[in-house]
Amino acid sequence: MKLSTLTAAAVMVAGVAHAEMVAPTKVAFTEDGAVEASLTGKAGDAAKGAEVYGSKKLGNCVACHEITTQDVAFPGNVGPQLDGVADRWNEAELRGILVNSKMTFEGTVMPAYYKVDGFTRPGKAYTGKAADDTFGPLLSAEQIEDVIAFLMTLKEE
Template identity: 60%
Template sequence: MKISISLAAALACVAGIAAAEPVAPAEVQYDEYGAVAQSLTGVAGDPANGKVIMGTKSKGNCVSCHAAAGLAEFPFHGEVGPVLDGVGDRWNEAEMRGIVANAKMTYEGTIMPAFYKTEGYIRPGDAYTGKAPTEPLGPLLSAQDIEDVVAFLLTLKE
């Protein structure tokens, strides 16, 4: 009976951890080099979904700027950003998470979008129409999307 109660308590704790809220964009802790050590969700990333996000225009659309052999089925690879082949050997998980969440924390002058940021930028429409939305804007990718993209990028080894 004691073992059953202990097991139930342990499972409840694990379920509580898994059900934890994702880290909000404004709460992400970047180190001095832009790395993010803590998972944004506490859930392992899905590399297969990360690959889809990277090639989907309405999501990450990473292939519009980057080329990678692992993304060959997605057309129209860009040449603006670096080739992603081998990035899994060049950066660790924390560094990769920081770059995907907000590359400007690592590379100050980069034109790569901050995929997990919701404040501190010019609102869409202000510079062109003067009719920017007034409601809060969400991040370009969800916390789990970031974890999935990072998981896929870590598979891109030399």
């Protein structure tokens, strides 16, 4: 009897933890493109977010954005400078921009980091060699929340 109670409790806890994760296709945007609900149900880690920001293998944010306090070789200047970004945008707005920036800025070249469908794949029509449409998001929900936590530390001095 005790074993079945413990098993049931473990299943319930695992179900709650899993239920808090928002799938890329289930993200709810506001009219202005913000995403109010955390994708993971927990706060992100700012130190890990700084790593994602600075990594050309992960977010590659540095290809387009500069933060003057970050020691990054050849930061980009295509996107806006991110110094003081937490004074210009709140968490929900930043989350929306990272998840799918086109919901906030129509026509932007910034990638949708947490989107998995609705892409135009012209290579299929022309070469037949384009990747199929079953691929994951560029960043995980946890990485998105980590980057948001990092960006929220960037306030004007």
